[in-house]
Amino acid sequence: MSAIIMPFQKGYNGLHGGTSRLWAGFSELDRVRSELELTRSKLQTFESADVEFSEIKKENDRLRALLGMKEMLKYDSIPATVISKDPDNWFRTLIINRGENDGIKVNMPVVAYQVAQNGEVKELVKAVVGKIIEVRGSISKIQPLIAPEIKIGVKIGENRFPGLLSGYTYNSNLCVANYITRAAPIKFGDTIITSGQAGVFPPGLIIGTVVKSELLETSPYQRAIIKPFIDYNLLEDVFVIKKAPDKDLFDLFEEIK
Amino acid sequence: MIVTYIITAVIVLISLLIQSHPSFDVIRIAGVKPDLIFIIVVYVGYSFGSFNGQITGFVGGLFHDAASNSPYGFLALPKLTVGFIVGMIGRSVLKSNVPTIILLLFVSTLLKGIITLFLSYIFTQGMLSSIIHVIIPESFYNALLAPPLFFLFDKIFHGELEREGYL
Numbered sequence: 001m002s003a004i005i006m007p008f009q010k011g012y013n014g015l016h017g018g019t020s021r022l023w024a025g026f027s028e029l030d031r032v033r034s035e036l037e038l039t040r041s042k043l044q045t046f047e048s049a050d051v052e053f054s055e056i057k058k059e060n061d062r063l064r065a066l067l068g069m070k071e072m073l074k075y076d077s078i079p080a081t082v083i084s085k086d087p088d089n090w091f092r093t094l095i096i097n098r099g100e101n102d103g104i105k106v107n108m109p110v111v112a113y114q115v116a117q118n119g120e121v122k123e124l125v126k127a128v129v130g131k132i133i134e135v136r137g138s139i140s141k142i143q144p145l146i147a148p149e150i151k152i153g154v155k156i157g158e159n160r161f162p163g164l165l166s167g168y169t170y171n172s173n174l175c176v177a178n179y180i181t182r183a184a185p186i187k188f189g190d191t192i193i194t195s196g197q198a199g200v201f202p203p204g205l206i207i208g209t210v211v212k213s214e215l216l217e218t219s220p221y222q223r224a225i226i227k228p229f230i231d232y233n234l235l236e237d238v239f240v241i242k243k244a245p246d247k248d249l250f251d252l253f254e255e256i257k
Numbered sequence: 258m259i260v261t262y263i264i265t266a267v268i269v270l271i272s273l274l275i276q277s278h279p280s281f282d283v284i285r286i287a288g289v290k291p292d293l294i295f296i297i298v299v300y301v302g303y304s305f306g307s308f309n310g311q312i313t314g315f316v317g318g319l320f321h322d323a324a325s326n327s328p329y330g331f332l333a334l335p336k337l338t339v340g341f342i343v344g345m346i347g348r349s350v351l352k353s354n355v356p357t358i359i360l361l362l363f364v365s366t367l368l369k370g371i372i373t374l375f376l377s378y379i380f381t382q383g384m385l386s387s388i389i390h391v392i393i394p395e396s397f398y399n400a401l402l403a404p405p406l407f408f409l410f411d412k413i414f415h416g417e418l419e420r421e422g423y424l
Contacts (some may be wrong), residue, residue: 086325087276089289089391090373090381093326133326137277141326148382173287233282 010213029134075202077239078102083139092169093133093144097237100135101193107245108132109201110142112238114229127206127229128152129238142238145175145207145228153198154207156224157191165192165207167224173233175208175226186213186224199246261305261417268297268413269317277324279309287394291402292366294321298340299365299403300410303351304418307344314340335372339365353411355404362403365395 014015026080068113080096098104110129115122129145142149148167155162163177177192190210196203208228275281283289285411295318302310318333325332343365351357370392377383411418 082276082279084324085279085282087273087281087294087321088292088325088327088332089395090332090387101318113291143326147326148384169384170387171391171394233285236279241407 057127061094067139075137076242078104078242080140080221080238082236082238091145091246092147092170092232094130094144094168094232094235094238096140096142096240097138098156098240099138099140102135102198103242104140105133105134105244106132106135107200109205109241109243110238111205111241112206112230112235114230114231125229127208128201128237129230132240140240146173146185146232147232151198152201152207153195154192155195156180156184156210157187157193157206158187159190161186162195162197163224165226173228173231174211177226177229179221180213180224182215182222186210186222188212190224192224202241202243259419261414263307264413264417265301266316268410269294269313272297273317273320273324276349280359286398288397289391289394291398292369292395293402293406294318295336295339295366295369296362296399296403296406297410298336299343299362300388300407302340302343303361304414305421306347307341309400310344311337312340312341314338314355331371331376331380334344334376338372339369339384342368353407357402358407359400360372363396363400367392370395414421 005235078098081103083097084095086093096110100137109131111126112129113124113126116125128145130142130147130150132140133143134141144167145152145165146167148170150166152165153162154165155226156177161180163180165175165177168174180186188210192210194201194203194205194207194208206229208226209232210224210228212225213222214225276290276293284290298310298314298317301313301364301376314336315333317334321332321336322329343361348369351361370388372393374383374387377387
């Protein structure tokens with residue numbers, strides 16, 4: 001008897017199971033659809049979060065780099081942005097968005113970081129921009145290295161021979177180091193650094209590289225034309241080094257005057 | 258005439274802001290950038306006579322001095338002088354066409370450069386090499402920019418020029 005019923009039971013069971021699964025399929029379709037929508041909206045949220053995350057990561061990297069730059073300086077420094085450049089071709093001063101209120105004083109050195117190609121490797125070089133020549137409440141004026149009026153004591157990095165650096169001409173992006181003894185061997189590509197002797201710039205800051213040396217018949221010295229590391233046409237961000245000028249030296253200069 | 262003064266003052270101020278913005282350095286050619294304020298001074302002198310030319314040159318030059326690192330008057334005196342001289346010639350002598358405007362700006366910028374060079378020997382560190390490095394390239398650049406700017410100024414000062422009888 002059971003042998004007769006069993007196929008029916010099996011058939012019914014199968015039919016029931018199939019029907020209930022089919023019914024469950026229909027009834028769950030709505031739930032699945034709503035779950036799908038929910039999942040899609042979650043996916044969108046995650047996708048936008050991913051974009052946001054990559055932006056935050058970039059910002060974090062940039063801030064870390066800036067922090068690193070600041071830590072690389074021996075002295076305390078004030079980051080600033082160039083807000084104006086001299087409107088005339090006869091002068092090359094820069095104006096930054098930090099002033100007396102931020103602790104900036106006249107004769108403080110200004111540096112910036114420039115990407116330099118060293119063989120196949122790109123590296124960040126801290127190089128001199130110029131010095132502060134005028135300070136107001138929230139702005140300051142920088143006299144750059146390329147201004148003919150500036151005078152900075154420098155050394156040739158390789159052989160330590162000293163010289164006096166100033167801007168080459170009014171509109172060029174070059175500098176010239178004068179009063180270098182004729183005995184000094186100057187080569188193309190030699191690095192020029194600050195000597196620190198005038199009491200304004202700390203010693204050892206990079207200025208640029210030699211592009212040409214000239215022996216003048218009328219002078220007992222030789223001079224070197226220097227290409228600064230800083231590209232003044234593209235300069236945007238600078239750091240003002242909180243280093244007061246050497247007071248004793250300045251008093252001495254005043255006495256001599 | 259008061260309208261001319263107001264419009265000129267506004268254009269000078271806008272030009273000064275453009276000229277001193279860091280991004281303006283990107284358009285340097287041969288190390289120099291154009292002197293927009295000077296082009297305005299020449300235009301005013303050329304269109305409205307010596308008096309207006311020298312006043313615009315003096316006031317524009319003083320603004321220029323204030324924004325620059327120059328001693329006061331260093332950039333104002335050359336502009337004042339050229340504004341006066343151009344005003345003496347003006348539209349009544351020189352017809353307004355492209356070659357004339359180019360030549361006018363080239364010669365005017367040369368003259369301005371020579372006066373500035375002379376002053377630089379007195380006030381700062383004069384360099385004869387500035388003739389090659391600053392004066393001549395700037396003259397070419399200003400001359401090149403002058404025709405479109407003069408065309409623009411003609412549109413702006415249309416009413417005033419009509420009153421003066423030049424249109």
